[in-house]
Amino acid sequence: MGVSDPTVKTTPAVDETGEGSSRVLQTRGLTKHFGGLTATDEVDFALEEGELRCLIGPNGAGKSTFLNLLTGQLEASSGSIYYDGREITGTSPHERVDRGITMKFQVPSIYDEFTVAQNLRIPLQQVVDGDEYGSRTREILERFDLLSERETTASDLSHGQQQRLEIGMAMAMEPNLMLLDEPVAGLSVEETADIAELLEEIVADDGVALIVIEHDIDFVESIADRVTVLDQGSIFREGSIEEIRADPEVKRIYLGDDH
Template identity: 40%
Template sequence: MMLMSTRGLTRQFAGLHAVEDVDFDLPQGQVRALIGPNGAGKTTFVGMLCGRIAPTSGTVVFDGQDISRLAAHKRINLGMAYTFQITSVFANLSVAENVALAARRRRHGGAVQDAVVRALQQVGLQDRLAQNAGDLSYGHQRLLEIAMGLAQHPRLLILDEPTQGLTDSEIAAFKALVRGLADTTTILLIEHNMSVVMETADVITVLNSGRVLAEGSPQAIHADPAVQRAYLGTGG
């Protein structure tokens, strides 16, 4: 089953095409990585998927419904969760309160507390429930934001540069987390760390200059000469 699709998705800024005519299909249950050089259009593309940026033209379909003009908060209600490239936690609230706020978007009553505990256990922050979010390290704030996404029990979890600022051991734990979620949650991962991409993604989509340059398995993408030249830096 196709959970999310785009057709002809385009966004122009002052006449420049940040994203141009992108057709994209994300099946339910897949871990998809979105990669590309800086300026490739990844953030703009994901912004259109989650409703933070309106497309100039084209369509976004989620679970069979055209959501191209649907507000971002209504997309959350459909089962989408998005973590930002820049942390967006509430610094003056505790770790648990941050996750509870996110959980209440999709849950009620006692289910909220259960979701908080489970999400913090999944990211390894269960011992920091009462700590102010603003006192966490940058890497731990990234993990808190992932927990906020997980607490919503999303059908689609979009993770934007989730390993930025994480230690090697935290990155290893993140890889295990993604593999563990794969059975229940569709994941779209925007990531520069190629070991994370190669070890967690089922399929990789490569953007370059606002267009899809290549798409395929990690092995196929790693061996693609066009991708090597544009992004991996190993081509002639």
């Protein structure tokens, strides 16, 4: 098939702090230059298993670059990434997916021309055998409230349904870590509440760790355990949502005067 390569060389994580056992993800001095521009600058980031972390910051803070470095869409200029205790720096995106990292893009990038069931088949056939497609598809459709849309062409779904389908497709991969880039951008208030509930459920029931990039501070407040603030490519603050909201410096760089 050539769609997966289990023989990828891995080196054990070198964790001088000695507290990496429950860490699903850690970065060390992760840096990315685009020409003269430093998009992420020496980022040291750590995420516990089953944690839901929100990543906020003004435009151009390097949030998307950071996520793309984690998925392998971009190659780091320097620094290293450890996942599940093993270094994954330099591995290709599909190898990282095989190990349990999945990504939900900013623009709902489902397969427009496929039906909902066909969309689900793409991730499902990576993890289950042929005779299970039907039952697994049904389970996911039920969970994400899309059962009646099984044969609908994806481009005909509402925006909220598309977002749910995409999260469903990511969950079909049975991931350990899911990266979400603005999952509620452009959604209505009710749809946003639905997604918030879904994400919390994914963390609580499935034990999946989440990193969520989000601009909507109310949404962040409704879901996040901890918040990381990026500014100019570096980690500016890290803490609980209350600490972050109360921090005048964060207000200055990000939240603006209306908050």
